[in-house]
Amino acid sequence: MIQAGIYGATGYTGYELIQILSKHPDVEICFATSQSFAGQTLDAIYPQAPHQPLISGEEAPLDKVDVVFLCLPHAAAAETAVLALNAGCKVIDLSADFRIKDVTVYEKWYKVTHPAPDLIAEAVYGLTEFARADLKQARLVANPGCYTTTSLLALQPILASQAAINGSIIIDAKSGVSGAGRAPKDNTHFMAVADNFSAYSIGRAHRHLPEIEAIAKTWNADTPDMIFSPHLLPVPRGILANVYVPLADAPALEAPHQLYANTYADEPFVTVLPLGQLASLAHVTYTNKCVMSLTLAGNMLIITSATDNLLKGASGQAVQNMNVMFGFEETEGLL
Numbered sequence: 001m002i003q004a005g006i007y008g009a010t011g012y013t014g015y016e017l018i019q020i021l022s023k024h025p026d027v028e029i030c031f032a033t034s035q036s037f038a039g040q041t042l043d044a045i046y047p048q049a050p051h052q053p054l055i056s057g058e059e060a061p062l063d064k065v066d067v068v069f070l071c072l073p074h075a076a077a078a079e080t081a082v083l084a085l086n087a088g089c090k091v092i093d094l095s096a097d098f099r100i101k102d103v104t105v106y107e108k109w110y111k112v113t114h115p116a117p118d119l120i121a122e123a124v125y126g127l128t129e130f131a132r133a134d135l136k137q138a139r140l141v142a143n144p145g146c147y148t149t150t151s152l153l154a155l156q157p158i159l160a161s162q163a164a165i166n167g168s169i170i171i172d173a174k175s176g177v178s179g180a181g182r183a184p185k186d187n188t189h190f191m192a193v194a195d196n197f198s199a200y201s202i203g204r205a206h207r208h209l210p211e212i213e214a215i216a217k218t219w220n221a222d223t224p225d226m227i228f229s230p231h232l233l234p235v236p237r238g239i240l241a242n243v244y245v246p247l248a249d250a251p252a253l254e255a256p257h258q259l260y261a262n263t264y265a266d267e268p269f270v271t272v273l274p275l276g277q278l279a280s281l282a283h284v285t286y287t288n289k290c291v292m293s294l295t296l297a298g299n300m301l302i303i304t305s306a307t308d309n310l311l312k313g314a315s316g317q318a319v320q321n322m323n324v325m326f327g328f329e330e331t332e333g334l335l
Helices: 012-021 076-086 103-110 146-160 209-219 254-263 311-325
Strands: 002-007 027-032 067-070 090-093 140-142 169-175 226-232 239-246 270-272 290-297 300-307
Touching: 002 012, 002 076, 012 027, 012 311, 067 076, 067 311, 076 090, 090 311, 103 209, 140 311, 146 169, 146 209, 146 226, 146 239, 146 254, 146 290, 146 300, 146 311, 209 226, 254 270, 254 290, 300 311
Parallel strands: 002 027, 002 067, 067 090, 090 140, 169 226, 270 290
Antiparallel strands: 169 239, 239 300, 290 300
16 A cells, blocks of 8 residues: 655646545555645535545655655646655656656746756656556656647557658647636636637647657657647537548558557557547546547548546546556556
8 A cells, every 4th residue: 555645636637636546445645735725625625525634735744655646837846846756755747847858848838947957857758558667667757638648649659650741740639628727717717618619729839739749759750740729628528639640641541540459459548449430528538548530531540539638638647657656557446
């Protein structure tokens, strides 16, 4: 039995982590922090939550835990990671602080000076399906976010195959409102979202784009620049992305479908649907699954990829990474 701590427990990802870990057979929650709700319990904020006491970050007993999960804003997460690592804890960071290896790129897109640049090289990028060997030895894991997980799982097989690509890759993605976080914003109020559907930061303007491109180039150095078009769906949770890859040569659809089926054949949380079926949010919400389908239009390979943004796109993948780090069954505690 390992001891876990959660920083930022009252955000959506922190809440989901507590829901998972409170039922995990190999984990006890030692502490959960909240700067806004310290002294209260989680079920006072989320009525369906466990009766988890909340303390301030300054009170966290780092000497009593084996692993901490950081559900904190960027920069604040890195500062806390330093404290936890110095205390001998393993760290799984759900912020963006350690996902981008080039500190100048991180600082350009996140508009802050990185608090711990010396740790960036050490961090393991925790896209679990392609990081298991490194995760087993990791002290610090950069847990990918929801858009990146959904997009990269869709892209990895075709990029790793070194297929020739003729033109920009387009990622057309739609996220449920929980992807914007718990803090209220004008564009995420019910009146702004209901009966509406909107794009934001389209083209090459979203800060997850350099992360997606950097990881993609580790699989295929010739990966072209991408166009990323995120949208806000009027649903609570889930991400669906149509990823358009213009191939130089037009194969029969059976060939890329077999490539994807073979790549993910033994993966417990990734499913490639049979030809003729299309992935949807209904396949994945409230699970740690990524479900994808393939379509071909001329030379354009279209991968439709769906995840639950709070689970496979955040807290579920964080627990999946923890399971690998500590030698548990990878599926333990997850649906």
